[in-house]
Amino acid sequence: MAWKTLDDMDLAGKTVLVRVDINVPVEEGRVTDATRIARIVPTVRDILDKGGKPVLLAHFGRPKGQVVPEMSLKVTLPALEQALGCGVIFAEDCVGLPAKQAVAALSDGDVLLLENTRFHAGEEKNDPMMAASLAALGDVYVNDAFSAAHRAHASTEGIARLLPSCAGRLMQAELEALEQALGAPERPVVAVVGGAKVSTKLDLLGNLVAKVDHLVIGGGMANTFLAAQGVDVGKSLAEHDMADTARAILDKAKASDCEVILPRDIVVAREFAANAPHENVPVDACPADAMILDAGPATVAYICEVIDRASTLIMNGPLGVFEMEPFQTGTFAMLDRIAARTRSGNLVSVAGGGDTVAAINAAGHGDDFTYISTAGGAFLEWMEGKTLPGVAALQD
Known part of the structure; x- marks a missing residue:
């Protein structure tokens, strides 16, 4: 394979930006199907085991570049914490001061979830400034969201060109399976x-x-x-x-x-x-x-x-x-x-x-x-x- 995996990366002491897909169904303020959340657990745990600090980037719904309170990722916190077996810190934005302060305050063993990337119009436009703002938050980028890989967005494509990057465990499994089925x-x-x-x-x-x-x-x-x-x-x-x-x-x-x-x-x-x-x-x-x-x-x-x-x-x-x-x-x-x-x-x-x-x-x-x-x-x-x-x- 022409891409790196977590096995190829030194994550000790690094802030690791992880693009995940936790765009899960929600009813009455509760996650009704946590399958997508469960599938990111191996990647997050591997990063923690390697001494990295995982910072999760994700979208939720289609807010179209506007802040839509009903599409806040905060609703996923209970399900995330249950799946990971630990607390998850939440930042009210994915860029700017709230994100910078939350990242700066991280200790070993912490997991941070940043607010919906699609609250910013620059995300879906793959705006270089948006990608740079995201990249400035971390040392390493891990893409574990194959389901969003067909989109050239700031958090899926732009950021990968600015930081040492690799595939997460879910992305790795997906690519290996597809290569086995159609590639060779x-x-x-x-x-x-x-x-x-x-x-x-x-x-x-x-x-x-x-x-x-x-x-x-x-x-x-x-x-x-x-x-x-x-x-x-x-x-x-x-x-x-x-x-x-x-x-x-x-x-x-x-x-x-x-x-x-x-x-x-x-x-x-x-x-x-x-x-x-x-x-x-x-x-x-x-x-x-x-x-x-x-x-x-x-x-x-x-x-x-x-x-x-x-x-x-x-x-x-x-x-x-x-x-x-x-x-x-x-x-x-x-x-x-x-x-x-x-x-x-x-x-x-x-x-x-x-x-x-x-x-x-x-x-x-x-x-x-x-x-x-x-x-x-x-x-x-x-x-x-x-x-x-x-x-x-x-x-x-």
């Missing part, structure tokens, strides 16, 4: 891509067909590809205006010797509702008044055969409407197979994206993948082959 994977490689619209994942599909051996397309996206091949998809969600694009992706896949796997049979219903009357039919037999809500058993059986032969799998999206009974069947059966192969040590499995993580958790396989990314947009842009400014800054 063990073959055969299978990618599973689902979701509603082809138009939102054009770059992703175009990048993947040149890199993987098998591409499974599910969800509403599959309907668009089927329609582009002349299959009647009834009332199913499909982007008929994307037919030429879908055919171009199929042509590129063929030229790259990538097998595109589309539904062979389908589960259809007349209404979009849980437990709606449904039937399994061949892919070319969708009734005109019905919609496709899941992949059929023959399709899933073939996908599982492909997974059995694979060494690496990357997933972004489900096969069907997994949120509703019984249309989760195809997605859950596929996840069962991925999980079993991963547990047996025969498959490297990396997954990411909101719907994907929700489906994995709903199927009870949250601990059964090699790596599950919660990064959202950054994970998708990495899969698309794009350069992430926050990662590039560490490499430079």
Whole structure:
């Protein structure tokens, strides 16, 4: 890897600025899901163990460069203290006198959280003065927020060019997992891509067909590809205006010797509702008044055969409407197979994206993948082959 980790840094006696993602859900003044907070704990503890003083930089919500009291990071303090097992000091600003005084007062073993970086317009503009003001507070910069690495902001990109910098443990794990899945994977490689619209994942599909051996397309996206091949998809969600694009992706896949796997049979219903009357039919037999809500058993059986032969799998999206009974069947059966192969040590499995993580958790396989990314947009842009400014800054 071209970037440094905490293992490469001398942190003893240093003030360590740590960009973290603790943009967590809050209701009635309480954090309702502390998953993101829990994931920064190894980095903070490592810094403390190495004799450094961690100063946490983070955003919260979208205040758009204004001070919005309801978006203060102060709300995260109880959850942070519980996760870290120690007190956390809070500064009322991330730059200026409040930040300088809080940093100057730090003792060994202290953890400091600075106020929302997005309370300043210079953060999202990657303003050099903002980056310099942040950098002046510390000796070393650690980026542990892969989920924000696709943004060229002062606290993710600008600051990394001004201080000795490295990746935190969460960032390191994310980058290593993605390198293992797409950078230098063990073959055969299978990618599973689902979701509603082809138009939102054009770059992703175009990048993947040149890199993987098998591409499974599910969800509403599959309907668009089927329609582009002349299959009647009834009332199913499909982007008929994307037919030429879908055919171009199929042509590129063929030229790259990538097998595109589309539904062979389908589960259809007349209404979009849980437990709606449904039937399994061949892919070319969708009734005109019905919609496709899941992949059929023959399709899933073939996908599982492909997974059995694979060494690496990357997933972004489900096969069907997994949120509703019984249309989760195809997605859950596929996840069962991925999980079993991963547990047996025969498959490297990396997954990411909101719907994907929700489906994995709903199927009870949250601990059964090699790596599950919660990064959202950054994970998708990495899969698309794009350069992430926050990662590039560490490499430079």
